[in-house]
Amino acid sequence: ETGVTQTPRHLVMGMTNKKSLKCEQHLGHNAMYWYKQSAKKPLELMFVYSLEERVENNSVPSRFSPECPNSSHLFLHLHTLQPEDSALYLCASSQGGQGASLYGYTFGSGTRLTVV
Amino acid sequence: AQSVTQPDIHITVSEGASLELRCNYSYGATPYLFWYVQSPGQGLQLLLKYFSGDTLVQGIKGFEAEFKRSQSSFNLRKPSVHWSDAAEYFCAVGTYQAGTALIFGKGTTLSVSS
Numbered sequence: 001e002t003g004v005t006q007t008p009r010h011l012v013m014g015m016t017n018k019k020s021l022k023c024e025q026h027l028g029h030n031a032m033y034w035y036k037q038s039a040k041k042p043l044e045l046m047f048v049y050s051l052e053e054r055v056e057n058n059s060v061p062s063r064f065s066p067e068c069p070n071s072s073h074l075f076l077h078l079h080t081l082q083p084e085d086s087a088l089y090l091c092a093s094s095q096g097g098q099g100a101s102l103y104g105y106t107f108g109s110g111t112r113l114t115v116v
Numbered sequence: 117a118q119s120v121t122q123p124d125i126h127i128t129v130s131e132g133a134s135l136e137l138r139c140n141y142s143y144g145a146t147p148y149l150f151w152y153v154q155s156p157g158q159g160l161q162l163l164l165k166y167f168s169g170d171t172l173v174q175g176i177k178g179f180e181a182e183f184k185r186s187q188s189s190f191n192l193r194k195p196s197v198h199w200s201d202a203a204e205y206f207c208a209v210g211t212y213q214a215g216t217a218l219i220f221g222k223g224t225t226l227s228v229s230s
Contacts, residue, residue, distance in 0.1 A: 004159070041222070042222040090160070092159075102167055105162070
């Protein structure tokens, strides 16, 4: 158990579906992140929340919508996805604020998403 | 802008042999540097990190890494590889700036032959 739990572990969805990915941490961290990991590509940062405020959005398409209701939970809402969105979606958490990178991240095991 | 380069996409070593995985970074100030390992179907696990002090850092599972400012490198080493070390390894760089996230290299896949 890594301290960061992602559900579901696997998800298959059609292009017209709406689904949500969930991430939960009980490490006392106050920054959370969504990364996308595609085959043969580097990890792509999607969203950063620090102290429950979104601080970075790396030009992610609007069909991905994050939500951070509190410091322990992070969601990624999905709608009208494309097949190229199939990937492993990783959630991570860390201490927030200045020097957040200093501590490194704790990652969840990811959600393997397949869009058909 | 920060960047991380891992020149080797795939490396194969024999079990019991030594290992060195290369990582080069680009960043104007002193970076925070990390190595992560990812087993198939899993998230990333932190192996070790450097942010100041002794340039040789020890991590878990017998790994170590050396920070060389003059070469902008942070190479990962292990004196004797075990079959269970087969995985993907990621180097990452971070900064002190609030709200910024780690930037990862593309990763190096390690295969271990018997």
